[in-house]
Amino acid sequence: MKIIITGSLGSISKPLATKLIADAHHVTIISSNRDRQDEIEELGAKAAIGSIDDVNFLTETFSGADVAYLMEPTVNMFDPTIDMLKHYEKICENYAQAVLHSDLKKIVHLSSIGGHSSTGNGMLAFHYYAEQTLNKLPSEVAITTLRPVSFYSNIMAFIPTIKAQKAIITSYHANDPEPWASPLDIADAAAEELVSVSTGRNIRYIVSDEVSSEKLIKVLGDAVGENIQWMTVSHETLEESYKIFGMSPQAANGFARLNEAKNSGILYDDLKKHRSEITFGKIKIEDFAKDFAKAYQNS
Numbered sequence: 001m002k003i004i005i006t007g008s009l010g011s012i013s014k015p016l017a018t019k020l021i022a023d024a025h026h027v028t029i030i031s032s033n034r035d036r037q038d039e040i041e042e043l044g045a046k047a048a049i050g051s052i053d054d055v056n057f058l059t060e061t062f063s064g065a066d067v068a069y070l071m072e073p074t075v076n077m078f079d080p081t082i083d084m085l086k087h088y089e090k091i092c093e094n095y096a097q098a099v100l101h102s103d104l105k106k107i108v109h110l111s112s113i114g115g116h117s118s119t120g121n122g123m124l125a126f127h128y129y130a131e132q133t134l135n136k137l138p139s140e141v142a143i144t145t146l147r148p149v150s151f152y153s154n155i156m157a158f159i160p161t162i163k164a165q166k167a168i169i170t171s172y173h174a175n176d177p178e179p180w181a182s183p184l185d186i187a188d189a190a191a192e193e194l195v196s197v198s199t200g201r202n203i204r205y206i207v208s209d210e211v212s213s214e215k216l217i218k219v220l221g222d223a224v225g226e227n228i229q230w231m232t233v234s235h236e237t238l239e240e241s242y243k244i245f246g247m248s249p250q251a252a253n254g255f256a257r258l259n260e261a262k263n264s265g266i267l268y269d270d271l272k273k274h275r276s277e278i279t280f281g282k283i284k285i286e287d288f289a290k291d292f293a294k295a296y297q298n299s
Helices: 013-022 034-043 055-062 084-102 122-134 152-165 183-195 213-224 235-245 249-264 266-273 285-298
Strands: 002-005 026-031 046-049 067-070 106-110 142-148 167-170 178-181 201-207 209-211 229-232
Touching (some): 002 013, 013 026, 013 034, 026 034, 026 055, 034 046, 055 084, 067 183, 084 122, 084 249, 106 183, 122 249, 142 183, 152 167, 152 178, 167 213, 209 213, 249 266
Parallel strands (some): 002 067, 106 142, 167 229
Antiparallel strands (some): 178 209
């Protein structure tokens, strides 16, 4: 198959490309960074260097392909001039136009937990609008939407407070097991969906492991040799601390509202409805803790 991958050599796109190439598929990787070209070609993929803001470039790259994996790169959350909702919606508008103009008939779109709703999900609301933009494509374009839960890598953000105060400080506490996902498990799921025969609109949630806050600090503490505490502050306090740190008001508010959705459980309502359909990945919290320990020691 001829497969297009967006996301350059990111934490999902690189293992995804590697797996597809090993299975003898013809892979083209889109990157805006020309310095990535040699590394992409060393993997055995074709490099398409250009911007996802350029619909003509996307159209040319998509033309002749069987399927494309589409993702939206992370926005700069410290830039107050960026409206995240409009930013991500615009990227998906570009994707949609390129799909139409290139006559591509299947896409696998990386969305997120919370993509089912425009409310009750904090900053993840932009995934809803991104999904809705792509879902306006004609019905003959098959779309599989991937909705992974929180990435393990998000836990790395707690390293400074663990080192300074032996604590994870945030505005929610998971009494019940909270779902987490590894980029490697997401890549495996994406690979399966890209090469499968599918029609219409399909949704797949991706979960690697589920752990309570208490188990999380126990596993991380064992990995780094520390007795870690879980400390909660108010959502308002967290939001203000993010602003002081330099985060844009929209992003800071989005994170605080996201934690509210975690606390109330509303963030996971749709996931619970699809629980019988979830395939759990193989990367567990203990596996991630090994990477966390390395990052902790090197920070």
